[in-house]
Amino acid sequence: MKKDLLKNSGLALFSGILIAVMVLANAMLSEKASQWPALVITHFVGLLTAGIVLLAKKQFSNIFKGVPVYIMMGGVLGFFTILLNNLCVNNIGVTMTLGLALVGQIIASGIAEHFGWLGFHVKKISLIKMPAYLLMAAGAAVMIIWG
């Protein structure tokens, strides 16, 4: 059990390393090939990878069947995430982009949960959670002002 926890934690760290390499790769491509071709290539390579896996698993059928259009919008949001990350990394670097993005993510999901927006499960922001949000906001402010 403990060995498993160690292995899985190691894998999660490794996944974080991959994210940083991925974000840098995408941003370097957008500098080399300009923004729009870079975004086409990045998504094409991802689609190709996902397609090969589906073929290997013999699941390459009825892919779009029965999918409500609105839940397919995750891919559109993903496009804007990569676009924004490319712009940011080329200007403020990987560390600051990923640091600020995490703060934006946690605060946005905290607010969305508080009001139950977008089908988020309603979870009120309690007073006891405030230090967490304040620490993160302070971290973001320190990065922006002194980074």
Added chain:
Amino acid sequence: MIFSILALLSGANVAVSIILNARLGAVKGLYKGAFINYFMGLVIAIAFSIVLGSTGDWNFNITLVEFFILTGGALGYIVVLLNSSLTPKIGILYVTILLFIGQIATGSIMDMLGGLHVSWGKIVGSILILGGLVYLVKIEEKD
């Protein structure tokens, strides 16, 4: 400053897409869900390059050494599979903490290698953000 705001927005965008992707995964499963995501992203990317780009944009060369810059899409796919297999085992909050540590450590090294100054502001800021995240995890665990 503008890029700092864009980075915060990028994270807010991720928060919403996590919810949508979870629903997509529930309907179609992980592998088809990932395919649909990249498909939708590619359609939008092609639309943007037709409307806002020019054919001249495609005149670029990539050397063999730079090959890795083409692999972002594949790396993203591996990350999606890895994270969704780890989340039920160690919990979304621990995954988020460990991902963040891995990202920031690697990001700092890459920024330094890329000639970008890794300032005290970035280091202290990252530690404060991590502190907030760990505190949040402790609170959520008690709930």
